[in-house]
Amino acid sequence: MKIEIRELPFAPWEALQRYESEVVADRYSGKFGASAVFVGSMRDFNEGDEVRGMTLEHYPGMTEQELGRIVAEAREQWALLDELIIHRVGDLLPNEPIVLVAVWSAHRKDAFEACRHIMEALKSRAPFWKKEQLDSSSRWVDKNTDGY
Amino acid sequence: MTVKVKFFASLKEQMGCDGATVAIGEVATAADVWLAASGGKAMPTNVLVAVNMEYCDPNQRVRSGDEVAFFPPVTGG
Numbered sequence A: 001m002k003i004e005i006r007e008l009p010f011a012p013w014e015a016l017q018r019y020e021s022e023v024v025a026d027r028y029s030g031k032f033g034a035s036a037v038f039v040g041s042m043r044d045f046n047e048g049d050e051v052r053g054m055t056l057e058h059y060p061g062m063t064e065q066e067l068g069r070i071v072a073e074a075r076e077q078w079a080l081l082d083e084l085i086i087h088r089v090g091d092l093l094p095n096e097p098i099v100l101v102a103v104w105s106a107h108r109k110d111a112f113e114a115c116r117h118i119m120e121a122l123k124s125r126a127p128f129w130k131k132e133q134l135d136s137s138s139r140w141v142d143k144n145t146d147g148y
Numbered sequence B: 001m002t003v004k005v006k007f008f009a010s011l012k013e014q015m016g017c018d019g020a021t022v023a024i025g026e027v028a029t030a031a032d033v034w035l036a037a038s039g040g041k042a043m044p045t046n047v048l049v050a051v052n053m054e055y056c057d058p059n060q061r062v063r064s065g066d067e068v069a070f071f072p073p074v075t076g077g
Helices: A012-028 A062-077 A108-125 B009-015 B030-038
Strands: A002-006 A034-041 A053-058 A080-088 A090-092 A097-105 A128-133 A138-140 B002-007 B019-023 B048-051 B067-071
Touching: A002 A062, A012 A034, A012 A080, A012 A097, A034 A108, A062 A080, A062 A108, A080 A108, A097 A108, A128 B009, B002 B009, B002 B030, B009 B067, B019 B030, B030 B048, B030 B067
Parallel strands: A002 A080, B002 B067
Antiparallel strands: A034 A097, A053 A090, A053 A128, A080 A097, A128 A138, B002 B019, B048 B067
16 A cells, blocks of 8 residues: 655556556556546636646645545455555646546456545545635635535 | 643734643643643634543543644644
């Protein structure tokens, strides 16, 4: 399992390929038949307004712990081999990736369902907060929409 | 006893600081810590509470040296 909170932009597909080839394939060669991935990126619109940029704040320490707890819970429910979570903080621009959640398992059911569960739990529990920059003002995002 | 208080995001802006060390009676809950740190303001109903980086109920007892965090609904991902 790897959980990374980062200030700098990242390339999710390169990070995924690197983690799979350097870590997952090394530990679980021939064992993972399924991987599921979610990548969330920044939109340039929200609630009818154009959004120019975004600042993501987090609670250092608790964010990593809560993500670790979410993964541990997922491991109790599904047969996972490995997990990778990368989440941006700091200043973001539209199109930039915000979050990557990837899981590896022997079979697709575990991968699909665990990836979804981890992502939804991250949205509702991991202590991150978004502040949007509009043309001439900024605003905190009140709450995340329910993904189910 | 003293506890360390932290505020995040919009709550940090409303409180005008990111936290403080607060002196409080020996028997106290997270809600008591809020009252001491906010100067007696009512806690907004949507505020989330964490003690030592774990979510908890506002009625949870706190101990000396605990880190008590208050923040609005989370909006990551």
